[in-house]
Amino acid sequence: MIQSALINKLNNRTATIAIIGLGYVGLPLALRYANVGYRVLGLDIDVDKINKLNQGISYIDHISSEQVILANTKGFKATNAFLEVAHADAIILCLPTPLSKQREPDLSYVLDTMTAILPYIHTGQVISLESTTYPGTTDEELKPRIEKTGLSIGHDVFLVYSPEREDPGNTTIAAKDVPKICGGITSRCLSVGIALYGQVTTQVIPVSSTRTAEMTKLLENIHRAVNIGLVNEIKILTDRMGIDIYEVINAAATKPFGFVPYYPGPGIGGHCIPVDPFYLTWKAREYGIHTRFIELAGEINNAMPQWVVHKIIDGLNKQGKPIKNSKILILGVAYKKNVDDARESPAVRVMDHLVKHQAIISYSDPHLPVFPKMRDHHFDLQSTPLTEEILTEQDAVVITTAHDLFDYNFIQAHAKLIIDTRGVYRHPNSKIIKA
Numbered sequence: 001m002i003q004s005a006l007i008n009k010l011n012n013r014t015a016t017i018a019i020i021g022l023g024y025v026g027l028p029l030a031l032r033y034a035n036v037g038y039r040v041l042g043l044d045i046d047v048d049k050i051n052k053l054n055q056g057i058s059y060i061d062h063i064s065s066e067q068v069i070l071a072n073t074k075g076f077k078a079t080n081a082f083l084e085v086a087h088a089d090a091i092i093l094c095l096p097t098p099l100s101k102q103r104e105p106d107l108s109y110v111l112d113t114m115t116a117i118l119p120y121i122h123t124g125q126v127i128s129l130e131s132t133t134y135p136g137t138t139d140e141e142l143k144p145r146i147e148k149t150g151l152s153i154g155h156d157v158f159l160v161y162s163p164e165r166e167d168p169g170n171t172t173i174a175a176k177d178v179p180k181i182c183g184g185i186t187s188r189c190l191s192v193g194i195a196l197y198g199q200v201t202t203q204v205i206p207v208s209s210t211r212t213a214e215m216t217k218l219l220e221n222i223h224r225a226v227n228i229g230l231v232n233e234i235k236i237l238t239d240r241m242g243i244d245i246y247e248v249i250n251a252a253a254t255k256p257f258g259f260v261p262y263y264p265g266p267g268i269g270g271h272c273i274p275v276d277p278f279y280l281t282w283k284a285r286e287y288g289i290h291t292r293f294i295e296l297a298g299e300i301n302n303a304m305p306q307w308v309v310h311k312i313i314d315g316l317n318k319q320g321k322p323i324k325n326s327k328i329l330i331l332g333v334a335y336k337k338n339v340d341d342a343r344e345s346p347a348v349r350v351m352d353h354l355v356k357h358q359a360i361i362s363y364s365d366p367h368l369p370v371f372p373k374m375r376d377h378h379f380d381l382q383s384t385p386l387t388e389e390i391l392t393e394q395d396a397v398v399i400t401t402a403h404d405l406f407d408y409n410f411i412q413a414h415a416k417l418i419i420d421t422r423g424v425y426r427h428p429n430s431k432i433i434k435a
Contacts, residue, residue, distance in 0.1 A: 002155065002156065003155075003191065006089060006125075006195075007195040009089055010192070010196050010198075010199065011198075011199070013038050015089035016088045017030075017033045017088065017089070017090045018043060018087075018092070019042050019094060020091065020093050021044060021093065021109075021113075021131075022044040022046075022049055022053065022094075023044075023060075023094065024060060024168055024341055025130060026092075027060060027063060028060075028063060028166060028175060029092065029094060029130075029200075030042045030071070031063070033199075033200055034075065034076040035071060035074065038075075040071070040077070041087070041088055042078040043078075043084065044078065044080060045080055046080075050079060050080050053068055053078035056069035061367050062169055062340075082113075082120065083119075083120055090125065090126045090127075090128065091126070091127045092130060093113060093127070093130060093131060094130045094131065095109040095110050095113055095131045096131070097110060097132055097133050097275070098275060099275050099279075103278050105133065105279050105282055107141065110131055110133070110137075110142075111145075114141075118145060118148075121149060121151065122151075124157070126158040126159070126192045126196055127142070127146070127159050128159075128161070128162050128193060129160075129161050129162075130164045132221070132279070133214060134218070134279040134280060135211040135283060136211055137161075137214060138160075138210035138211075139210055142159060143159060153185050153189065154186035154189055155188070158185075158192040159210075160183065160189050160192070160193035160196070161182075161183050161213045162182040162183070162197060162213065163181055163213060163214070165178045168341055169336060169337065169339040176200060177202050178201070179201070179202070180201040180205065181217070182204055182205065182207070182213060183210040183213030184209075184210065185209075185210055190206055218277070218279060221276040221277065222276065224262070225297050226294065228264070228268055228301060229296070229297030229298070230262070230297070231245070231249070232264045232265070232267075232301060233300050234248075234264075235264040239434065244426070245264060245423075246423040247426075249262075249263060263422075265421055266346040266347065266400050266421040266422075266435070267304040267346025267350075268301045268304075268344070269336065269342075269343065269346050270344055271341075271343045271344065273344075274298075274301070277291075277294045281294055281295055305350045305352075305353060308350050311419055311433055312398060315417050315433045316396060319417060323357045323358070325358065325359070325360060326359050326360065327360045327393060327394045328362075328396045329361075329363065329384065330350065330351055330362070330363040330398050331364055331365070331398060331400060331403075332347055332364075332400050332401020332403050333345055333347045333351075333368055333400070333401065334347075334403070335347075337404065338403055338404055339367060340368055342368060342374070343374075345400075345401070347400035347401055348377050350400055351377075352377060361379075361381075362384045363379075363383060363384065364383050364385070365383050366403060366405045367403065368383060369382060369383045370382050386410070392414050392415075394415060394416065395417065396415075396416070397418050397419070398418075399411075399419065399422050399424055400421055402423075402424050415431070416431060418432045419433050420432055
């Protein structure tokens with residue numbers, strides 16, 4: 001039987017795993033499969049990534065080159081030849097799902113990839129989508145395309161959705177210990193999906209359908225987006241009232257039930273939190289539902305970079321300086337601390353606003369020595385070293401990402417004005433402004 005033969009190959013680790021998309025989700029997953037003994041094919045259209053991986057070089061900050069070299073010795077191979085999926089037993093899609101300029105789902109990376117690999121899909125394979133998307137994507141978009149090849153899903157091939165749960169920079173929870181959600185188009189598909197992930201995850205959580213799995217991922221991220229929006233709104237209120245929001249949160253967090261602490265910032269970033277809620281609001285319109293709560297949280301979070309800029313302007317005004325032609329140093333352009341990922345970073349939006357105000361901007365980020373390529377933002381900048389001379393010549397220093405590598409005592413000693421969006425300094429003074 002096709003299903004049992006595939007499950008056996010997955011369980012005894014003789015299967016070949018193809019992972020398409022070698023970014024912050026795909027590469028760690030590929031290394032995990034290689035490390036437990038599977039033959040792994042890593043596919044990506046970025047030739048530079050392919051060359052680096054095959055030379056044992058990592059391009060992601062929290063993944064060492066030693067990890068890549070070890071995977072290579074165990075049979076990991078990177079390629080941009082999509083025909084290689086013909087040799088795989090499992091195909092896992094870890095591709096971007098951004099928003100269009102109209103804030104609608106952009107599935108082009110997923111669908112274009114499916115078009116590219118369809119000629120090489122054959123009996124005895126499992127296809128898993130990990131990209132975050134709206135409920136219905138797997139059965140409405142992937143299933144019909146596969147079935148057009150004449151293959152029967154649940155009999156010839158198996159289709160599942162299992163959302164990624166990567167948390168770059170998290171050193172307290174091993175990736176294998178994060179439970180894996182999995183939903184299948186059929187019960188047979190689900191059984192294969194459980195076998196696929198069971199070897200690299202401590203616990204697989206089966207759900208009744210791919211739509212349930214897709215919605216689970218969205219709920220996880222919307223939960224964060226809404227709560228961050230709430231605490232950002234309260235931050236603005238407590239700022240007006242002269243109350244320290246961090247003291248309030250830390251006091252509330254002592255309650256042993258019914259409260260989970262979320263912390264404010266200059267906005268929200270990363271590939272998931274700023275994007276995923278709008279996947280659901282878009283799909284909800286198909287059902288005549290207006291997701292007001294989600295959209296309100298999005299509005300609040302999206303307004304935070306502009307609020308930070310107003311705090312910068314206020315701080316400069318108090319020192320008798322206009323923002324135009326002021327030198328402003330941004331500390332941290334990554335979306336969260338201790339990572340090298342700047343996707344959807346609120347720091348970048350702060351930089352955009354400052355440029356519109358004709359400020360002279362620079363940035364310092366030990367994890368991003370060169371400003372990364374982005375679809376909607378471009379700054380021809382390199383990370384500035386934090387020397388006494390650099391700090392003293394700035395009119396303002398803005399902490400947008402609180403990397404552990406920054407020496408905050410040194411910064412405080414030499415900066416003229418600090419705009420703190422992350423609560424680094426607990427006791428504001430004449431030159432430290434909470435934002």
